[in-house]
Amino acid sequence: MKRIDPLGIYGLWLRDVTRFVRTPSRIIGALSMPLLFLVFLGFGFEGAAIPGLPEDVDYLEFLVPGIVGFTMLFGASFAGLSILSDRDVGFLKEILVAPVSRTSIVLGRIAGGSTTAFLQGILILLFSVPLGFRFTSLLSLPLAFVFLVLIAVTFVGFGIALASQFRDSEGFMLIVQFIIFPLFFLSGALFPIQGLPGPVQYLAYVNPLTYGVDGLRAVLIGTSSYPVAVNAGVLTLSSVGMVALGAALFERVESV
Amino acid sequence: MSAITVEQLTKEFGDVTAVDELSFTVESGELFGLLGPNGAGKSTLIKMLVTLLRPTAGTATVNGHDIHDERSAVRDSLGIVFQEPALDDELTGAENLALHGRLYGQRTDERNQRIDEVLDLIDLQDERDELVEHYSGGMKRRLEIGRGLMHEPSVLFLDEPTVGLDARARRDTWEYIQKMNAQSGISIVLTTHYIEEAEQLCDRVAIVDDGEIVALDSPAELKSSLGGDVVTLALESDDSIPRFCDHLETASWVTDYTTAAGTVHVTLTRGESRIVDLVHLADDADVRITSIDLHKPNLESVFLSVTGRTFDEREGEGEVKGKGKYEGEQNHTASADSPRHNDAATSVERQQ
Numbered sequence A: 001m002k003r004i005d006p007l008g009i010y011g012l013w014l015r016d017v018t019r020f021v022r023t024p025s026r027i028i029g030a031l032s033m034p035l036l037f038l039v040f041l042g043f044g045f046e047g048a049a050i051p052g053l054p055e056d057v058d059y060l061e062f063l064v065p066g067i068v069g070f071t072m073l074f075g076a077s078f079a080g081l082s083i084l085s086d087r088d089v090g091f092l093k094e095i096l097v098a099p100v101s102r103t104s105i106v107l108g109r110i111a112g113g114s115t116t117a118f119l120q121g122i123l124i125l126l127f128s129v130p131l132g133f134r135f136t137s138l139l140s141l142p143l144a145f146v147f148l149v150l151i152a153v154t155f156v157g158f159g160i161a162l163a164s165q166f167r168d169s170e171g172f173m174l175i176v177q178f179i180i181f182p183l184f185f186l187s188g189a190l191f192p193i194q195g196l197p198g199p200v201q202y203l204a205y206v207n208p209l210t211y212g213v214d215g216l217r218a219v220l221i222g223t224s225s226y227p228v229a230v231n232a233g234v235l236t237l238s239s240v241g242m243v244a245l246g247a248a249l250f251e252r253v254e255s256v
Numbered sequence B: 001m002s003a004i005t006v007e008q009l010t011k012e013f014g015d016v017t018a019v020d021e022l023s024f025t026v027e028s029g030e031l032f033g034l035l036g037p038n039g040a041g042k043s044t045l046i047k048m049l050v051t052l053l054r055p056t057a058g059t060a061t062v063n064g065h066d067i068h069d070e071r072s073a074v075r076d077s078l079g080i081v082f083q084e085p086a087l088d089d090e091l092t093g094a095e096n097l098a099l100h101g102r103l104y105g106q107r108t109d110e111r112n113q114r115i116d117e118v119l120d121l122i123d124l125q126d127e128r129d130e131l132v133e134h135y136s137g138g139m140k141r142r143l144e145i146g147r148g149l150m151h152e153p154s155v156l157f158l159d160e161p162t163v164g165l166d167a168r169a170r171r172d173t174w175e176y177i178q179k180m181n182a183q184s185g186i187s188i189v190l191t192t193h194y195i196e197e198a199e200q201l202c203d204r205v206a207i208v209d210d211g212e213i214v215a216l217d218s219p220a221e222l223k224s225s226l227g228g229d230v231v232t233l234a235l236e237s238d239d240s241i242p243r244f245c246d247h248l249e250t251a252s253w254v255t256d257y258t259t260a261a262g263t264v265h266v267t268l269t270r271g272e273s274r275i276v277d278l279v280h281l282a283d284d285a286d287v288r289i290t291s292i293d294l295h296k297p298n299l300e301s302v303f304l305s306v307t308g309r310t311f312d313e314r315e316g317e318g319e320v321k322g323k324g325k326y327e328g329e330q331n332h333t334a335s336a337d338s339p340r341h342n343d344a345a346t347s348v349e350r351q352q
Helices: A006-022 A024-044 A059-089 A091-096 A102-128 A140-163 A169-185 A198-205 A208-220 A228-250 B042-049 B071-077 B093-103 B108-121 B137-149 B167-184 B195-201 B219-224 B240-250 B271-284 B299-307 B311-316 B327-336 B340-351
Strands: B004-013 B016-026 B031-035 B057-062 B078-081 B155-159 B187-192 B204-209 B212-217 B229-235 B254-260 B263-268 B289-295
Touching: A006 A102, A006 B093, A024 A059, A024 A102, A059 A091, A059 A102, A059 A140, A059 A169, A059 A208, A102 A140, A102 A228, A140 A169, A140 A208, A140 A228, A208 A228, B004 B042, B016 B042, B016 B057, B016 B212, B031 B042, B031 B167, B031 B195, B042 B057, B042 B155, B042 B187, B071 B078, B078 B137, B093 B108, B093 B137, B108 B137, B108 B167, B137 B155, B137 B167, B167 B187, B167 B195, B187 B195, B195 B299, B204 B219, B204 B299, B212 B219, B212 B299, B219 B299, B229 B240, B229 B271, B240 B254, B240 B263, B240 B271, B263 B271, B271 B289, B299 B311
Parallel strands: B031 B187, B031 B204, B078 B155, B155 B187
Antiparallel strands: B004 B016, B004 B057, B204 B212, B229 B263, B229 B289, B254 B263
């Protein structure tokens, strides 16, 4: 069988997207937590003096890219979860017995999961506008989309790699909670990482989300800790790495 | 060309041998049944044949493709319906079929044509755009069987196709399976622990117990290997039994008989036409019959005669399948039982 099978990848992608747009309850569920963070933190800390925050930047402006990144984490964990719930309901066997390589299956799932995570990120971005968020320029949006895609692929790949190590969805969901929040807090999403104690800062430097959030800030509000190119470069590497990791680990998944 | 040839196929899980050096062939166009109690190793065998599990030893070919070396070709040429439902409930029937078509490399035109054909075959054309979660159990089963046919495989595996269905849906499913087999000439291998299912549907049945095939033939042949029907006569008094037996000895159409307290079991062919003769015989012997019971052999009696146990007893023994645990008992039954057991065993060896 071919290693890369576009039609099979497209079929799996279409399935994820169809299911996503068909269940508004799932979309609302996925967006409610990030929205709560956005509304309460955004208004609660409005005008507060946060160390390390650039002077001309409003906290809500600073927060929106971080919450968008957080939304992507959630979307990615759902992608990992969907593999396990496929196993729970038996559907995984239908996919695994098809003449499609494991690599293609992983690529299809990453494509589907990334698309839904991407859409969730866009929705949060749209919701932030009535809350008072202003884009520096609409021209920056395409560049923001690139960052969203890179963040989505990185973490969906990670989610699938992680999910492949579990046999059922319950254990996975438990662990995911302990991974999402540290990644979130250690990404500079809520406050500049310069405010973290020295050793902890290093953890933030190896967190791909740090570069994702920083890159989004660079293109959306025009302020960032690193140049756009550095952020984009790190994220590209991490997304390739995570896809490879996901594919390698999924290769060994037993179907029965 | 045989649809499937299996040679010395073995699967061990740790100390437990789930499938033990199985060998058999399935002819092209045949409806082949694997009958056995739960835990006999049928599903494990199927999973190896569809390349979801790697065998511990031995090999098999599906449509001439080796399950070790040509996994992709094997997958292309077979369809499978799993024991547990494997549909996406959140997609419609047509979408489930479309996803399957894409995974099997069907382009748009071919795919849409096949979706229509399959939906017609399984009578789900009107429900094609409904979400599968709203389907009944029987409709889901049909959709799965239809999906297995989407890519026009030459062999279709059905793992316990009617488990969990009510009597009506089960009969419908049988009809669809026979229709498919007759119309498209596809070879079908089905596993079942329903005796009736194997008898009604299959051209040939392999009876599987404890990872081994203990008998293999057409249902009719398997049943006739038992020597015929059994008529059980209850007599008014035990004293009359010897007198009645003397008369049975003289009847050329009696194959065999055994006696128990107050009853005589007579083995003969075409039992229903011999009941009158038996009554006459009793009259001649001046014996009064209080009841007559005609028992037609089914595959359950075959299973009983070959393994010394009924299906229910076998399943009641639980999941433990440590090899050798029951062998002593089986041998004991074999020696205590009539020579039929050996006949059946020889016919298996010949078949294999």
